Amino acid sequence: MELKNAVAVVTGANRGLGRELAAQLLRNGAKVYAAARRPESVDLDGAVPLRLDVTDAESIRAAALIASDATLLVNNAGISTGTPLIAGTPEAVRLEMETNFFGPLAVTRAFAPVIEGNGGGAVLNVLSVLSWWHPAGSGAYAAAKAAAWAQSNAIREELAPRGITVSALHVGLMNTDMAAGIPADKADPADVATQVLDGIANGLPEILADETTRNVKQSLATTPAAA
Template structure:
């Protein structure tokens, strides 16, 4: 679909990948980009329209859909990593991850689906992860929430096909953000994630495999289990 002239909403747009998405949309010619943030009064990024949006607050989600009735691109980027290790720690963080990463994406997608339909279909983008396909002992609940989000993305692809909505899933390994500052692994810049996603929207492509890790893990899904988990 055409990004130039579009009206976009990006959740979790105050920093990191979300801010990169919002800036990329603006740079590609979007007429207006709404940055979904919890505290719009503190958001002063030039060219972006702050929109109060906590994806776990269904009243705010509904209000956002009413506030942007002409949205043609919606990016579900809001996400957290807060869960425990596999065999220790309270489960409160795991529940929070599901609320934000999975149910938050569901709530926003559900609220904006009729808005996108009214505008001719548009695009719905879900920021996923290689963790959608491969879990670890260190971040099992985050991976579970992302696996659920990927499943939801596939359901949305089927459900929204008839209304002409392009549903895009974006998968990537480590990204250089505040959340990964202590991770000593190769990382992709948020701007690169956003750029490849913009290209996919423009080409009507439903899946973005940003880095080698995403491409390798995606390919391993069709092979024996030890391709995903060599320790087995």
């Protein structure tokens, strides 16, 4: 996909990776709708702030009407509550699924006909190394991202005849607010965003942004260790 003159909708564009993706898209010559639950929190010169809450069906419908020229959707908005599947509250588990699985699906369903009507384009789903590695302490997040990986694979096949490619980013810890409290080496969101945009431009189905993620992906054929 040619990014120059693309029209991108980036969810969660007010901070972290979403903000960096929006900024780099602008530098590449794209028009960018910077979507956030609070559009007043968007501080990117040249971007069009757009109210969009991925858990609010009405805000999704309204955003699709406003961004009616979109050719690229970046499903970046998400949460991580650190909720285990057994000990965690059902409400927290459901919140992870609503935000990280059903939210991106609802946004994609709303924007797929828009992108198709504008001649085709692309969707990017921001996932995680935890799509494939499932630590107990983050069981809800990992389950939601694993489901979002399956979603990405299924809609890739479904949307291909409509001229829409689907890419999935898998990445470990990044130096963002979401990972601020975790003491570990973290990727630079600017470096990850550059890899993402290269992957979209080249129609890659999966973008593996760091060595940890690549190693975990390669280990999928092994038997899980016993507890």
